[in-house]
Amino acid sequence: MKIPIEFVVNGEPQALFVKPNHTLLDVLRDDLGLLGAKKGCGEGKCGTCTVIMDGKPVNSCLILAPRADGSDIITVEGLADGEPHPMQKAFVEQGAVQCGFCTPGMIMTACALLDEKSDPSEEEIRLALSGNLCRCTGYAKIVEAVQVCAQRIQQDKGA
Amino acid sequence: MRIKPFEYHAASDLREAVQMLSEEGADARALAGGTDLVLAMKHKAVLPKKVVSLHRITEMAAINTEGDEIKIGALATHSELAAHLELQKVVPILCQAVSLIGSWQIRNSATIGGNLAHASPAADSAAPLLALDATLVTTSPSGDENIPLASFFSGPGATILHPGQIIKEIIILRPQGRSSGRYLKLMRKRAVDLSQAGVAFQAELDPAGEKLAKVAIGLGGMAPTPIRAPEAEGMLEGLSCAEALKKIPSVARAVVAATSPIDDIRASAAYRKLVAEAFFKQAAQEVLTSLTAG
Amino acid sequence: MPKIQIVGRSYPQIDGMEKATGRTRFASDIKLAGMLHARVLRSPYPHARILNIDTSRAKALPGVKAVVTYADTPGIKFGPRSDDWTIFADDKVRFCGDEVAAVAAVDEDTAEEALELIRVEYEELPFVESPLEALKPGAPLVHEDHPGNVAAEFKVEAGDVDRALANSHVVCEESFYTNQTYQAYLEPMGAVADVDLAGRITLYAGNQIPSMIRVPYAKALGLTLDQVRVVLPDYGGGFGAKMETNTHLVAMLLAQKTGRPVRHFNTRHDDFIAGNPRVPMYIDIKLGADKEGVITGKEVKVIGDAGARIVYSQIIVATACYRVDSLYRFKNVRAKGITAYTNTVPTSCFRGFGNTQATFVLESAMDILAHKLGMDPAEMRVKNSIGPDSVSVHGWKINSCGLKECVEEATKMSGWAEKKAKKRPLKGIGLSCCNHVSGNRAFAREFDGGAGIVRIGRDGRISVYHGESDMGQGQKTVYAQIAAETLGVPLDWVSVMQVDTDISPWGFGSFATRGTLMGGNGVLAASKDAFIKLAQVAADMMESNVDDVVCEGGRFYVKGSPDKSLDFKEVALNATDSNHGSPVMGTGFYDPPTVLPDPKTKQGNISPAYPFGCQIAEVEVDPTTGKVTVTNFVAAHDVGRAINPMALEGQIQGGVAQGLGWTLMENMVTNKGKVANANFLDYLIPTALDMPPVEPKLIEPYEPNGPYGAKGIGEPAINPTMSAITNAIYDATGVRITELPVSPEKLLAEMEKLKGSHEG
Ligand SMILES: Cc1cc2nc3c(=O)[nH]c(=O)nc-3n(C[C@H](O)[C@H](O)[C@H](O)COP(=O)(O)OP(=O)(O)OC[C@H]3O[C@@H](n4cnc5c(N)ncnc54)[C@H](O)[C@@H]3O)c2cc1C
């Protein structure tokens, strides 16, 4: 029934037995106790379950658990490195967090975007985030937060 | 919304994959990105006994643009295709179409093979690939078989693939003359929506660069399967761009005549037709103008 | 008094970093030892008699701990404001999604598998989907004891409407329809219920009314009020929907049956089909004005769709009948509202509470009249605007009112005058105003107001207890700001405690834009009480008079000599030690000067303060697809004094996004009694790409009844959005939108018709 998988989550190697009919989201939340990724729909349609898999943001609710074998996963819990990630700071400071249920997924996508493109335009930010629904903020402050974070990272690099 | 138990295998090569799939017959499913299959399993729309993941078969994800035959592995994701520099040059219409699929997250998992095999009438890669005269290379325990995409779909959600047969790669012939293409997609929001109507217009000039050697019109969401509009194409082939530009309105009517869309909660048939006509005009205008401009 | 330092400044949410790092435990993250998982079997039919339910096979499935149906409930009828609920369907199901049975099992997989083993025999009955059909003679009855499917009626009249309309220079007579929309909070509804050996239930639920839900829940389960405790974790949005729901009761009942904690959360699909979407309304309006554009009279008829049972729909319909009458200087108004039962999902609160629907209608009619009169729509609003220190036609006392300033600012920011003057094809600009409340006296009859408890520990840590509900709007932060300001300490010394009905004050909760004003005043009163108590200790320590003692930045000093100060924490330590460990406890409440409307005349004063706003939308219409793009948006809102400007801006931007979604894309489609688009791909809510820039502007008149002069923002943020956009569409195309949402196909057809009529 259960099959073994080995993968790296937030830098830590994990060896688990998983049910094939469970998803990566189930494994993260139920087996590993990483509750940062949320289940807003379970259908790939809201983005709250977004994690970074092998460098790319994906909907963990649509990934079968055994498919995670051999992969490298980063969840919102894995971003903070001693202190919060600049994106997390920017979200909080800019008021991009209201209820916060979309926030972990949103932040994962935003971080992946800046990894790919360090100075995205507003349109590029909005496009990249369009798979992450937010019902509270109207997105304005989320977009600002990503812009602020991008600027800060640029400045830090320059300095 | 929970998935029923099933047996899972990650095939290590093509042979193993098709072997495992054919053993179970119709009760087995190939798994690519899973964005259609996992959802269908959650909805209990499909209840496979066995799921064979293809993701370890790395050769199936390769994109090869070197020869006259452009080869796209079935496991190439929409993100990879959209960002592929050579494809952007040679078949921009395909990159453009797949860049409009779902969300970034979906495109990072979802594959072109899955998009075709799922056979949604509105699949966004289908209309441009039809317009590019794509051929599918399939594999089964009895060997490889080439299937022109034009004869691949047999109905909404249905293809002529038999159990144990999978798409290995997609072949597109490199356009010989100067070519241009455009895909327009009707969505209800600016992003992350299934297509209510997709219009692909691809045109290629003869070697002299004077006449339209090839015109292809692919349509998604306008019939039980993705279709071409051969009569409309015929009206333009052999013309110069200037001549063709003039004929756009009548050709647009012929395009619509080729369609048989449905009314559903996403859009009415009448609206789909109306927009398809307008999109065709816009796509044709842009493509022909760009070819004229040289 | 020291100058105001913390109130009025933009602070991030006090628990924002917890949320951003994934540490916040939302309702759906709660796990208790031994917890079981529940699933509900829902009716596949809109209306059917239940002939038989066989749960034996489900019960026999290994891992299943309980299977329950109506037969396992006390069979008591209940409801938030009615008696038409049962925990599961009794003899018949009344909508697709009605609860029929539920399973608790060791995991979700097993629970879901068990559902498939429950056999239900139904006899399908004729059903009714539309309230207009439901009110016709001979329509199938949703509840046999409600003849004609009339769930409730409401009437209000003031002045002489007939004469006013007859004597008008222009009259707009138009019929509108506002559709059913879904709140689409990102965390579905659900709860974890736990039960102790004495049978006392603790419900962990993301809920807007943690105290009030206990009343119907206790009744439904045949318990006394004290046997139901509610604990309120953080949760992922509500927007009006997260009030009473059988989703919670299922968990509670199963916890009772199994003696174990039970978790039950709706799948997103179930949340769509059995949540509490917005009340659809048919609204007919007659609105008259004289030559100068002064409104003469208004008559409306509202037919609202309750769905299969009443949550709060009848109060929402009543609200649609008359709340908007305090926006302008109305003198003659009449309204009649009917709330009808149908075999569809029960409807309820959604940001704006009926005033959204009414505002869409009134502000469309105002636009129509302005055009008939050839008058600037903005000018017409200003001309009729209710002013500060005035009394509305229904007796409501308006203290602060920045409506005119809102119109002025919004028109200035958007370049209204120039854009109105220069007509560009397929581009348009539209304006709409709104009013709202900060609390609703008519909602809960027992009392009105808010309360707080402020505890100062021996360590000087300040804990604020309230009974409202932070669903993400940042209420906790506002309460912390009020407490910190009042006590004179840094913000991060204050914790705002989780609502636990065993500890927290009884609060009515978060609805009616009441959180800041009511809850804030409660926290303010408690903070003042705590301050006096601690200041007394400080005064004693400094051998001074308590009236002369102030605290600033966490240091007490005697007025005039700030250099000789005492550490707040030292005073707290001293206070607790001299009280043998008892912390300093401040309690307090706010009794608002509201007046319950007279049952007959409806004269009253339902809120201590009334916020106002004006929004302006700019649109562009695509002539090939009929699609409308909102290109720019400004929103000026009278919020009273802003306690946290950034949070207010976020509320405005979020409200506008929901209004934009409603206007352009959101629609629950029911087909043969079933919701046909119960998912986020077909129920469309705006993505980041769909949103234009939304520029908020805060207008801040001091509200004497508000804490530090504040009013509220939650609901006003959406009220004017729909008509701002549809009035802009009219400006762009000449097509008057009378039905939401705007269908591109229909808009295109109407544009064609207009073209035809111009050419012909
Ligand atoms: C939120 C969301 C949005 C979406 N938006 C769009 C959109 O805008 N446009 C669009 O076209 N689609 C859209 N889709 C559908 C889906 O993402 C695509 O069809 C995707 O390309 C499917 O690929 P996959 O790799 O995920 O396929 P899978 O789910 O892995 O497979 C789909 C089907 O194809 C079969 N299959 C997969 N690979 C092969 C193969 N190589 N040979 C034979 N059979 C195979 C599987 O057995 C299965 O039956 C959306 C889906 C979601 C969830």
Ligand code: FES
């Ligand atoms: S939970 Fe995965 S996208 Fe919604």
Ligand code: FES
């Ligand atoms: S902050 Fe609530 S959904 Fe985004």
